[in-house]
Amino acid sequence: MRIGEIFAQLGSILAAFMFMKAILEQYFPHHLRSSVEKHSQKLLSFLSPYVQITFNEFTSERLIRSEAYSAIETYLSSNSSAQARRLKADVVKNSSQAVALSMDDNEEVADEVSGVKVWWASGKNISKTQTFSFHPVNDEKRFYNLRFHKKHRRFITETYINHVLKEGKSIEVRNRQRKLYTNSGSSWSHVPFEHPATFQTLAMEPEKKKDIVDDLLAFSKAKDFYARIGRAWKRGYLLYGPPGTGKSTMIAAMANLLGYDLYDLELTAVKDNTELKKLLIGTSGKAIIVIEDIDCSADLTGQRTKRREKKELEEDDPLRRMAREATESKTSNITLSGLLNFIDGLWSACGVERIIVFTTNYVENLDPALIRRGRMDKHIELSYCSFEGFKVLAKNYLGLEWHHLFPRIESLLGGIKITPADVAENLMPKTVPGNAEICLENLILALEEAGAKAGLENVAAIG
Numbered sequence: 001m002r003i004g005e006i007f008a009q010l011g012s013i014l015a016a017f018m019f020m021k022a023i024l025e026q027y028f029p030h031h032l033r034s035s036v037e038k039h040s041q042k043l044l045s046f047l048s049p050y051v052q053i054t055f056n057e058f059t060s061e062r063l064i065r066s067e068a069y070s071a072i073e074t075y076l077s078s079n080s081s082a083q084a085r086r087l088k089a090d091v092v093k094n095s096s097q098a099v100a101l102s103m104d105d106n107e108e109v110a111d112e113v114s115g116v117k118v119w120w121a122s123g124k125n126i127s128k129t130q131t132f133s134f135h136p137v138n139d140e141k142r143f144y145n146l147r148f149h150k151k152h153r154r155f156i157t158e159t160y161i162n163h164v165l166k167e168g169k170s171i172e173v174r175n176r177q178r179k180l181y182t183n184s185g186s187s188w189s190h191v192p193f194e195h196p197a198t199f200q201t202l203a204m205e206p207e208k209k210k211d212i213v214d215d216l217l218a219f220s221k222a223k224d225f226y227a228r229i230g231r232a233w234k235r236g237y238l239l240y241g242p243p244g245t246g247k248s249t250m251i252a253a254m255a256n257l258l259g260y261d262l263y264d265l266e267l268t269a270v271k272d273n274t275e276l277k278k279l280l281i282g283t284s285g286k287a288i289i290v291i292e293d294i295d296c297s298a299d300l301t302g303q304r305t306k307r308r309e310k311k312e313l314e315e316d317d318p319l320r321r322m323a324r325e326a327t328e329s330k331t332s333n334i335t336l337s338g339l340l341n342f343i344d345g346l347w348s349a350c351g352v353e354r355i356i357v358f359t360t361n362y363v364e365n366l367d368p369a370l371i372r373r374g375r376m377d378k379h380i381e382l383s384y385c386s387f388e389g390f391k392v393l394a395k396n397y398l399g400l401e402w403h404h405l406f407p408r409i410e411s412l413l414g415g416i417k418i419t420p421a422d423v424a425e426n427l428m429p430k431t432v433p434g435n436a437e438i439c440l441e442n443l444i445l446a447l448e449e450a451g452a453k454a455g456l457e458n459v460a461a462i463g
């Protein structure tokens with residue numbers, strides 16, 4: 001048969017079909033038509049060995065987008081880009097891909113888990129209700145249909161759907177744009193969090209680093225464990241050490257490792273406990289709440305009241321006392337124990353994971369009650385640069401695994417205290433293109449100078 005004939009035949013079949021459809025629509029009453037459709041669908045589903053589940057984008061009661069729908073969309077995105085013929089593209093920031101691809105309407109992709117094959121189809125319903133409005137409302141209702149053989153019903157409903165939702169949510173967390181929040185008044189404002197620090201680039205002894213990474217990962221996966229033992233899903237870290245040893249850098253690395261948002265809580269800008277309460281309620285799950293330099297927020301060391309009582313006894317001049325009280329009333333009225341008690345209370349009430357990190361340069365100044373285990377569960381000391389730490393920096397900054405000047409640096413680092421920040425500054429290439437040897441020699445010079453200075457100070461102290 002020639003191509004022309006095939007088209008002619010196809011044309012007449014189509015015409016006949018359209019004619020039948022038009023007759024059906026014109027002469028069949030509406031209610032009869034819908035009952036024919038209903039019964040034919042019943043018959044089809046009775047004969048078909050497949051079961052179908054629909055996941056709507058918006059559920060009828062709520063106007064918010066269904067979490068299940070977006071988790072499925074994310075889960076299917078990698079499958080879709082490999083299988084579907086028509087894809088939708090969306091621009092995403094801060095992701096390894098420049099655009100996120102998802103399958104277009106009326107596309108179907110297959111998925112297989114534990115040997116069970118399922119099919120996902122995307123579709124949309126366009127609402128037929130006509131509304132007259134100056135602002136036309138988009139009445140498209142999208143959905144995903146999951147189709148599978150009825151013999152797998154148990155596996156699908158009990159295991160597979162949970163797997164899809166969990167996997168989809170964890171991909172969302174990994175891909176989403178993280179935020180860095182700061183408090184202004186009783187609300188948070190945020191900017192995109194784009195700190196590049198990771199645990200790989202952090203100068204630290206490998207075992208210590210592994211211990212911290214394992215601890216964080218174990219925490220992030222321990223929802224069921226915390227629920228079972230009846231504890232709020234939270235963990236407190238205290239980072240202490242001299243300035244420039246990587247405390248802030250480690251917090252950024254933690255956020256990058258877990259994909260959490262960062263809330264940088266500036267306590268001195270918080271007026272009172274009510275404002276603090278509002279701020280803490282305003283934080284989301286998967287958050288790291290950071291309070292830097294708690295020792296500098298003098299009111300929070302637990303000694304404020306004692307100091308004030310003492311001063312009041314000393315100060316008899318009423319004018320001076322009034323002036324002091326006026327300045328004090330402007331500063332924060334929060335006490336650290338109040339803060340921690342409140343955090344304990346809040347966290348006990350909700351099931352989302354939160355990490356709180358405190359940093360300080362002077363751990364010895366803190367009230368032991370405030371950093372007891374259970375509040376600050378893990379105490380991490382960040383100290384001066386060791387040779388192991390130096391090797392990480394040399395690899396990051398200069399791309400060096402080994403150099404003939406390394407042994408000299410190792411012996412100098414053994415006796416001289418230098419912060420990773422100072423080492424990093426010396427390793428920073430000062431010329432284009434950078435010369436590794438010059439950088440290492442600069443570091444040796446800096447180390448020798450620091451050594452000579454420390455020696456002089458020692459001599460002066462003894463003298």
Ligand SMILES: Nc1ncnc2c1ncn2[C@@H]1O[C@H](COP(=O)(O)OP(=O)(O)OP(=O)(O)O)[C@@H](O)[C@H]1O
Binds near residue numbers: 203245246249
């Ligand atoms: N352990 C480290 N690994 C890699 N880089 C580091 C490390 N410590 C410090 N640095 C570098 O030094 C700079 C300062 O470090 P960071 O701000 O983390 O110090 P800090 O301990 O928070 O200091 P401070 O107590 O003054 O807040 C960072 O920009 C980082 O590049």
Ligand SMILES: [Mg+2]
Binds near residue numbers: 247249359
């Ligand atoms: Mg810091």
